[in-house]
Amino acid sequence: MGVFAHEYPNEAGIVRAALASSFVALLLGGVMGLIQALHRTGYVQVIDDSTYYTVLTLHGVSLAILFSIFFLVGFFQWAVTDSLDRPSEDIRFTKLWYALMVLGSIMAAVPILGGFIDQTEISADVLFTFYAPLEAHPLFYAGLAVFIIGTWLAGIDWFRSWWAWKQKNRGEKTPLRTFMVLTTMLMWYLASAGVAIAVIFFLLPWQLGLVGGVNPLLTRTLFWFFGHPVVYFWLMPVYMMWYVILPKLAGGRLFSDPLARIVFVLFLVLSVPTGIHHQYVDPGISEGFKFLAMTNTMFLLLPSLLTAFTVVASIEHGARQRGGSGYFRWLTDLPWNRPAFTGMALAALMFAAAGFSGMVNAGMNFNYLVHNTLWIVGHFHLTVGTAVALSFMASTYWFLPKITGHKVFSKRLGLVQVVVWFIGMVFMSNAMHRIGLAGEPRRTADPFYDGVTFETSLGTISELHAQIALGSVLLVVSLLLFAAHILLSWFNFADKDAPTPDTIPPALSGPEHAPAVLENFRLWTAIAIGLILLTYTLPIAAIVSGNGWFGPVTTFIGDTSSFLTGLFHAVFGVIP
Amino acid sequence: MEIHRYEKIWFGVAVLLIVAFIGTVAYGAVGAGIEMVDDDGGTIDPNNLSDHERFGDTGVHQVGDGEFEVNMIAVHPSFIPNDIEIPEGSTVTFYMTASDVTHGFNIAGTNVNSMIIPGQITEITVEFDESGTYGFVCHEYCGSLHHEMEGQIQVVPEDEFGGDA
Amino acid sequence: MSSGTEHEASPDTLDEPDDVWEVDIEKQIGHDEYDPVGTLSLITVYFLIIAFLWVFMYFVEFLGRGPTVV
Numbered sequence: 001m002g003v004f005a006h007e008y009p010n011e012a013g014i015v016r017a018a019l020a021s022s023f024v025a026l027l028l029g030g031v032m033g034l035i036q037a038l039h040r041t042g043y044v045q046v047i048d049d050s051t052y053y054t055v056l057t058l059h060g061v062s063l064a065i066l067f068s069i070f071f072l073v074g075f076f077q078w079a080v081t082d083s084l085d086r087p088s089e090d091i092r093f094t095k096l097w098y099a100l101m102v103l104g105s106i107m108a109a110v111p112i113l114g115g116f117i118d119q120t121e122i123s124a125d126v127l128f129t130f131y132a133p134l135e136a137h138p139l140f141y142a143g144l145a146v147f148i149i150g151t152w153l154a155g156i157d158w159f160r161s162w163w164a165w166k167q168k169n170r171g172e173k174t175p176l177r178t179f180m181v182l183t184t185m186l187m188w189y190l191a192s193a194g195v196a197i198a199v200i201f202f203l204l205p206w207q208l209g210l211v212g213g214v215n216p217l218l219t220r221t222l223f224w225f226f227g228h229p230v231v232y233f234w235l236m237p238v239y240m241m242w243y244v245i246l247p248k249l250a251g252g253r254l255f256s257d258p259l260a261r262i263v264f265v266l267f268l269v270l271s272v273p274t275g276i277h278h279q280y281v282d283p284g285i286s287e288g289f290k291f292l293a294m295t296n297t298m299f300l301l302l303p304s305l306l307t308a309f310t311v312v313a314s315i316e317h318g319a320r321q322r323g324g325s326g327y328f329r330w331l332t333d334l335p336w337n338r339p340a341f342t343g344m345a346l347a348a349l350m351f352a353a354a355g356f357s358g359m360v361n362a363g364m365n366f367n368y369l370v371h372n373t374l375w376i377v378g379h380f381h382l383t384v385g386t387a388v389a390l391s392f393m394a395s396t397y398w399f400l401p402k403i404t405g406h407k408v409f410s411k412r413l414g415l416v417q418v419v420v421w422f423i424g425m426v427f428m429s430n431a432m433h434r435i436g437l438a439g440e441p442r443r444t445a446d447p448f449y450d451g452v453t454f455e456t457s458l459g460t461i462s463e464l465h466a467q468i469a470l471g472s473v474l475l476v477v478s479l480l481l482f483a484a485h486i487l488l489s490w491f492n493f494a495d496k497d498a499p500t501p502d503t504i505p506p507a508l509s510g511p512e513h514a515p516a517v518l519e520n521f522r523l524w525t526a527i528a529i530g531l532i533l534l535t536y537t538l539p540i541a542a543i544v545s546g547n548g549w550f551g552p553v554t555t556f557i558g559d560t561s562s563f564l565t566g567l568f569h570a571v572f573g574v575i576p
Numbered sequence: 577m578e579i580h581r582y583e584k585i586w587f588g589v590a591v592l593l594i595v596a597f598i599g600t601v602a603y604g605a606v607g608a609g610i611e612m613v614d615d616d617g618g619t620i621d622p623n624n625l626s627d628h629e630r631f632g633d634t635g636v637h638q639v640g641d642g643e644f645e646v647n648m649i650a651v652h653p654s655f656i657p658n659d660i661e662i663p664e665g666s667t668v669t670f671y672m673t674a675s676d677v678t679h680g681f682n683i684a685g686t687n688v689n690s691m692i693i694p695g696q697i698t699e700i701t702v703e704f705d706e707s708g709t710y711g712f713v714c715h716e717y718c719g720s721l722h723h724e725m726e727g728q729i730q731v732v733p734e735d736e737f738g739g740d741a
Numbered sequence: 742m743s744s745g746t747e748h749e750a751s752p753d754t755l756d757e758p759d760d761v762w763e764v765d766i767e768k769q770i771g772h773d774e775y776d777p778v779g780t781l782s783l784i785t786v787y788f789l790i791i792a793f794l795w796v797f798m799y800f801v802e803f804l805g806r807g808p809t810v811v
């Protein structure tokens with residue numbers, strides 16, 4: 001195999017474009033993060049308290065939605081084309097979904113940015129969760145919808161490639177990377193249906209005055225139907241990196257290919273019916289449904305715990321092939337001087353820590369301790385903010401040469417960058433967890449109250465604030481290093497040569513050992529849908545019977561509203 | 577399929593860990609008696625709160641010996657009421673709802689933590705055994721002044737309690 | 742690739758993105774000759790940390806503080 005950029009120039013172009021979009025969002029979001037961290041700790045306040053929420057919306061949307069998903073589609077496009085070894089079936093279609101995603105991003109960004117300009121009425125200060133009845137400009141919701149439709153078409157594109165490949169390779173196992181892409185996309189179709197329904201059937205009609213109101217608990221529940229599995233959407237490409245790239249970088253081979261497939265199938269089946277764990281302390285949902293969501297959530301730990309074993313074992317295999325020995329001494333025989341390896345390994349280490357705070361969040365009544373405090377923010381800066389973001393950045397050092405056709409600027413600079421991110425996040429996240437236990441709320445511009453004090457057992461609140469501020473500065477330094485490095489590499493300032501083509505070594509236990517039933521995507525999707533119906537039908541029925549599809553109906557176009565309500569009842573059947 | 581022995585061991589341990597987690601939480605619910613916020617509070621029309629028997633009459637009400645009810649409306653950027661006084665050792669049931677958007681309610685440093693959602697009534701019962709001042713905040717973004725939304729519960733020794741506020 | 746002599750710490754070679762697979766592998770280890778004892782050790786340590794933290798956080802931090810919703 002040659003270099004990807006030369007073999008598949010059109011596809012490489014799309015991958016480059018997707019990565020570029022992703023990095024623009026990362027840089028923008030990161031700078032917003034710094035403003036927030038310094039503002040809410042009281043160190044530097046360059047914006048008004050009320051503008052804080054515009055900044056936070058921009059941070060959440062650009063990082064959690066745009067950065068992560070643009071990177072994902074770029075990476076998946078490479079994974080599919082490279083592992084099936086065939087070009088896109090129709091590159092115009094590939095360009096179409098990318099263009100839709102860009103269009104959607106711009107549509108959503110315009111009203112958010114409008115929030116900075118006092119002269120305009122246009123704004124979207126609703127944070128990335130946009131809980132109704134908070135209202136954003138309709139363009140915001142429409143943009144999100146267009147963006148998501150773009151990702152749906154991307155999935156179709158990859159399925160088309162796979163079907164075409166299958167015609168020529170009957171009876172063969174789907175290559176691992178494509179298998180991972182397809183299971184991830186199936187999960188995504190199920191998950192994003194929740195938010196699409198919320199936007200298209202409830203939020204936009206409500207905003208456009210077609211229906212009388214909105215049922216806030218219903219749209220909130222639909223949001224979290226999507227909001228939990230979306231974290232797996234961020235994570236599954238990272239798992240792919242950890243399974244496929246990390247062992248190779250360590251000088252080893254993936255321990256077990258079949259187990260990797262099982263893990264992805266488990267994610268497909270279990271990711272969606274867990275969203276209610278974000279609503280443990282919501283009124284209007286009974287304890288039984290919450291307990292059920294918790295049970296699913298806890299079992300969803302299983303694929304991650306299995307991943308921990310398989311990935312570490314694959315890395316250890318590399319260390320031993322490089323001459324490592326002992327129970328722990330082999331750790332020193334890993335290529336720690338390589339930024340791609342080190343960054344991803346540190347990201348995985350952070351994810352292990354995040355696993356623990358996630359277990360606390362998941363523990364139903366345990367959630368009283370931490371819900372909506374800064375602990376949660378500390379938690380997800382370890383997961384999406386590091387396990388995902390740092391893996392994406394680190395893998396870029398390995399990945400970029402394949403799609404640009406020349407080596408990256410400097411490995412040492414890359415190494416410094418990933419280590420600084422890690423250190424910055426240790427400070428910021430640790431302090432956030434602890435200050436959250438003291439009760440400091442998240443999403444709060446100025447958490448200094450007249451009548452409320454926060455107390456922490458070790459140290460003081462102001463020390464913790466200092467750590468958050470310090471961490472955020474380090475993080476942004478790391479981010480700027482990354483941006484500079486990418487620019488220097490992209491335009492090849494150091495005039496580097498073409499990369500030596502490399503291949504991914506086969507797994508120790510290969511795909512031939514995987515049971516054939518794993519390839520039965522229909523079966524797994526059906527089981528996933530079954531579980532979703534089991535966990536969601538009754539809670540949604542209860543929410544709707546309490547307050548209607550569109551909230552307690554007000555006068556506004558009351559007739560249209562009751563007509564649509566009737567229509568919904570007919571369509572959805574059973575619910576009174 | 578080849579699965580290494582160590583991996584089988586880890587699988588078993590992982591399942592045990594998960595079961596132990598669920599067991600702990602179940603113990604907290606049954607053994608330690610921690611209730612979840614649920615649908616007991618019922619629903620309400622957020623546009624007509626003043627007509628409602630509870631929310632037409634916000635504030636603290638003594639309903640029995642050492643038992644109080646607090647009827648509270650959250651509306652950006654205030655809690656109504658935001659200054660609550662009760663005697664030490666009382667059991668307080670909070671009934672909370674929102675007239676505008678979604679809010680949160682967290683008594684800082686305690687395990688009292690819930691959402692307040694328009695159309696729903698959050699009903700939670702809390703025992704205050706120790707006197708002191710308990711500050712609470714709104715922990716869900718609700719508008720440009722969200723960070724100003726706070727209140728206090730004064731838990732005073734029995735003999736200092738001024739009575740039904 | 743022929744340069745099998747990369748020195749880990751030498752800054753000059755840091756910039757060579759040579760495939761670790763081509764430069765550093767001393768011996769190939771197959772599935773049946775490989776026992777991931779290091780992984781088992783690490784994961785045992787992780788398990789102990791998690792189990793301890795869980796018990797501490799639930800029974801001391803959480804149940805140990807009040808008031809709580811009853």
Ligand code: HEM
Nearest residue numbers: 030033034037060063064127384385389442443444472475
């Ligand atoms: C430059 C590094 C970063 C800094 C300094 C930073 C800082 C912060 C701070 C201080 C908050 C809390 C704001 C509040 O609740 O009041 C926050 C929220 C958040 N951050 Fe970051 N962050 C960084 C990177 C990231 C990354 C890489 C991601 C994801 C890929 C991310 C995702 C989020 C999300 C989703 C929120 C929640 C937004 C919300 O509550 O609506 N952050 N960040």
Ligand SMILES: [Cu+2]
Nearest residue numbers: 227228277278
């Ligand atoms: Cu979740």
Ligand SMILES: [Cu+2]
Nearest residue numbers: 714716718722
């Ligand atoms: Cu608020």
